[in-house]
Amino acid sequence: MRTRVVLALFALALAAAGCESSTPPTPVTVAPVEAWPAGAEQVTAAPVMGNPECDREASLRPGPLPSPGAMPPGSTMAAIAERGRLIVGVDQNTYLFGFRNPSSGQLEGFDIDIAREIARRIFGDPDRIQLRVVDASQRESALQSGLVDMVVRTYSITCARKQKVDFSTVYYYANQRILSVKDSGIDSAAALSGKRVCAVTGTTSLSTLFALNPRPTLFGVSTWTDCLLLLQQGQVDAISTDDAVLAGLAAQDPNLEVVGPSIGIEPYGVGVKKENSDLVRFVNGVLERMRDDGTWVRLYEARLRSLGPSPGPPTARYQD
Amino acid sequence: MGSPPTLDKRDSVAWVRRLTRTTPGVVGIIAIVVAACCVLAGLVCGGQLDRRIAEHNAVLDRSEPLAYSAQKLYAALSAADAAAAAAFLSGGIETEPMRARYKQALAEAASALTEVTAGTTDAEARATVADMSAKLATYTGLVESARANNRQGFPIGSAYLREASSLMQSALLPGAEKIYSGDLAALNGDQRAVGSVPTVSLVLLGLVLTAIVVGSVILVGRTNRQFNVGLIAAAVAVLVVIGWIVLATRLAVSNIEDSQTEGTAKFEHLATASILAQQARTDETLELIARGDITAREKSFAGHMDEVAALLSMGPQAAADAVTKWTTSHRKQVEAYQGGDYPAAVAQAIGPDPGASAAQFTAVESSLRNEIEKTRDTLRDRVATAGKRLAWSPTGTLVLMMVAAVAAVVGLWPRLKEFL
Numbered sequence: 001m002r003t004r005v006v007l008a009l010f011a012l013a014l015a016a017a018g019c020e021s022s023t024p025p026t027p028v029t030v031a032p033v034e035a036w037p038a039g040a041e042q043v044t045a046a047p048v049m050g051n052p053e054c055d056r057e058a059s060l061r062p063g064p065l066p067s068p069g070a071m072p073p074g075s076t077m078a079a080i081a082e083r084g085r086l087i088v089g090v091d092q093n094t095y096l097f098g099f100r101n102p103s104s105g106q107l108e109g110f111d112i113d114i115a116r117e118i119a120r121r122i123f124g125d126p127d128r129i130q131l132r133v134v135d136a137s138q139r140e141s142a143l144q145s146g147l148v149d150m151v152v153r154t155y156s157i158t159c160a161r162k163q164k165v166d167f168s169t170v171y172y173y174a175n176q177r178i179l180s181v182k183d184s185g186i187d188s189a190a191a192l193s194g195k196r197v198c199a200v201t202g203t204t205s206l207s208t209l210f211a212l213n214p215r216p217t218l219f220g221v222s223t224w225t226d227c228l229l230l231l232q233q234g235q236v237d238a239i240s241t242d243d244a245v246l247a248g249l250a251a252q253d254p255n256l257e258v259v260g261p262s263i264g265i266e267p268y269g270v271g272v273k274k275e276n277s278d279l280v281r282f283v284n285g286v287l288e289r290m291r292d293d294g295t296w297v298r299l300y301e302a303r304l305r306s307l308g309p310s311p312g313p314p315t316a317r318y319q320d
Numbered sequence: 321m322g323s324p325p326t327l328d329k330r331d332s333v334a335w336v337r338r339l340t341r342t343t344p345g346v347v348g349i350i351a352i353v354v355a356a357c358c359v360l361a362g363l364v365c366g367g368q369l370d371r372r373i374a375e376h377n378a379v380l381d382r383s384e385p386l387a388y389s390a391q392k393l394y395a396a397l398s399a400a401d402a403a404a405a406a407a408f409l410s411g412g413i414e415t416e417p418m419r420a421r422y423k424q425a426l427a428e429a430a431s432a433l434t435e436v437t438a439g440t441t442d443a444e445a446r447a448t449v450a451d452m453s454a455k456l457a458t459y460t461g462l463v464e465s466a467r468a469n470n471r472q473g474f475p476i477g478s479a480y481l482r483e484a485s486s487l488m489q490s491a492l493l494p495g496a497e498k499i500y501s502g503d504l505a506a507l508n509g510d511q512r513a514v515g516s517v518p519t520v521s522l523v524l525l526g527l528v529l530t531a532i533v534v535g536s537v538i539l540v541g542r543t544n545r546q547f548n549v550g551l552i553a554a555a556v557a558v559l560v561v562i563g564w565i566v567l568a569t570r571l572a573v574s575n576i577e578d579s580q581t582e583g584t585a586k587f588e589h590l591a592t593a594s595i596l597a598q599q600a601r602t603d604e605t606l607e608l609i610a611r612g613d614i615t616a617r618e619k620s621f622a623g624h625m626d627e628v629a630a631l632l633s634m635g636p637q638a639a640a641d642a643v644t645k646w647t648t649s650h651r652k653q654v655e656a657y658q659g660g661d662y663p664a665a666v667a668q669a670i671g672p673d674p675g676a677s678a679a680q681f682t683a684v685e686s687s688l689r690n691e692i693e694k695t696r697d698t699l700r701d702r703v704a705t706a707g708k709r710l711a712w713s714p715t716g717t718l719v720l721m722m723v724a725a726v727a728a729v730v731g732l733w734p735r736l737k738e739f740l
Binding site: 026028029030031032033035036037038092093094095099100101102103105130131133223225226228229232249251252253 | 450458472480
């Protein structure tokens with residue numbers, strides 16, 4: 001009896017010793033690093049836009065343009081002249097339209113040239129201007145809070161936006177198209193089905209993409225260069241927005257091309273606070289002068305040559 | 321197996337019982353018990369004190385250098401981020417000193433990361449360190465992509481830089497902070513261990529003393545003689561050991577307390593101030609790069625600077641002065657920015673003017689760096705002194721307890737001899 005117990009214990013001890021095998025210590029493992037720009041997120045809910053009907057391109061008719069330095073007393077322009085500089089909300093990440101020239105550190109582009117022309121008409125000096133960078137989603141709030149006098153920032157005129165802010169006449173027509181890697185097979189809105197597509201949060205482009213059927217997987221970011229970054233990092237397959245913006249992105253990467261027919265037409269206007277109708281009329285006056293005296297074409301040639309020959313300035317339409 | 325061992329056991333128990341009835345038996349037992357207790361206590365106390373010294377070595381050789389490296393890693397990463405942003409702000413081709421600053425910060429981060437990696441033993445911290453290694457490689461890749469695009473005049477450069485900075489702020493710096501606070505807690509723990517009272521040793525020595533007293537009393541009862549000189553000598557030796565241990569530990573404790581107040585706590589203060597200063601610098605630069613509404617960044621900058629100023633209220637004065645001048649310079653930058661003079665704001669932030677932010681920030685940084693090195697020396701010095709207090713205590717304890725054992729045996733031998 002006792003011998004058996006001892007034997008059993010012995011066997012147990014042997015088994016226990018056998019269990020103590022040499023399992024290696026858990027090795028340290030690291031997941032591959034996937035960097036994303038701050039604020040990037042997948043878009044699953046419809047962008048809040050609303051789509052009321054209106055004649056979006058019609059703006060206020062300009063009166064006679066006052067000469068620089070002699071703004072009518074009591075007007076918004078006079079207040080700006082009093083301050084000594086025009087504060088304009090612009091972009092610094094959209095090549096060709098509003099971007100920071102890395103070699104000079106200055107903001108440049110077609111939008112910024114337009115803003116400088118307006119400053120020239122108020123002060124007689126295009127440099128009496130303060131450029132404030134506003135994100136696409138902040139454009140209305142920046143105007144309403146008075147942070148900026150006007151927004152010149154690839155600003156598509158829409159009826160929904162017109163309920164919050166006022167727009168000048170159209171100074172540029174853009175077409176929403178697609179930017180993708182050459183020979184990727186993505187060449188139309190239909191080909192976007194099942195693909196990952198990037199657009200800036202709060203833009204009309206994102207709303208248009210969201211309305212596509214079938215809807216592609218959408219990613220919203222804060223600037224267009226972030227979209228290009230995602231495309232270069234292989235995190236999205238395509239970018240879709242106005243051809244003007246896309247051309248600026250394509251110019252930064254020779255592997256990409258702008259493809260497909262227009263998904264939608266986007267008229268760009270200068271955004272102004274709703275109460276300042278005198279400023280809207282003034283800006284329309286400046287734009288009219290630019291169309292007539294060839295300034296518009298000159299600026300197009302200087303900035304947007306790479307988009308093709310000048311189509312000529314858009315015709316203004318007035319509501320009254 | 322079976323009955324024989326039981327028989328032996330019964331025999332020996334009977335034998336001991338017989339022995340305790342005779343006086344020479346009792347004397348012999350007292351001699352053996354006291355001597356054995358002394359030797360045993362000597363070994364245990366010596367061992368415990370030896371461990372105390374080993375813990376002090378651990379502070380000097382492992383936990384303090386590790387906490388220092390972790391702090392360096394945290395500071396170097398913040399510095400790299402601030403330097404990359406400043407270089408970007410300076411326009412297309414950054415100046416040689418700006419590039420050098422970034423490279424220096426990166427080299428410091430890499431060396432600190434190596435030291436932290438080598439010193440980290442627990443699995444979770446190792447995973448954090450490995451993750452940081454991978455992310456640091458990604459970070460530098462993004463910064464270089466930003467440069468390459470910048471040199472071609474492409475605005476996507478700024479997107480790469482923003483992504484790099486976001487990776488730094490959201491992953492690398494929190495990782496470094498986690499490692500740093502863990503290592504600092506470990507350092508504090510090790511410091512406390514050096515200075516704690518060796519309770520087991522003292523209890524054991526008390527028991528030995530009791531054994532000697534009880535033995536003496538029994539002996540006096542049995543032999544009708546005065547107290548045994550040998551046992552008294554043994555008792556004195558034990559008392560000396562107790563006194564030594566209490567005194568040495570008390571002195572070490574006070575050194576350790578100094579090392580914590582003048583060392584670790586101050587070190588932590590200064591390191592935090594240095595990191596906050598780097599973050600304020602990053603705020604200051606990024607708000608110019610973002611070029612938009614600066615309210616949020618300004619709030620963050622002011623918060624960081626207030627904390628720095630509060631931490632520096634106890635010195636060093638040079639850093640506190642530079643912080644004041646830096647704040648003044650920053651106000652000029654904000655005025656220029658709000659007034660629409662962007663180039664002036666940039667010049668105020670990163671220009672070479674000795675009164676401008678860049679120079680003041682450098683002054684804050686170098687002053688804090690010097691003070692951190694000084695504090696580190698103080699910390700190590702105090703811990704080393706605490707170690708010196710304990711240095712001879714294991715050997716001394718062991719020798720004195722051996723002496724006590726020998727004294728007990730030698731003292732009791734004549735009593736035993738009378739019966740032989």
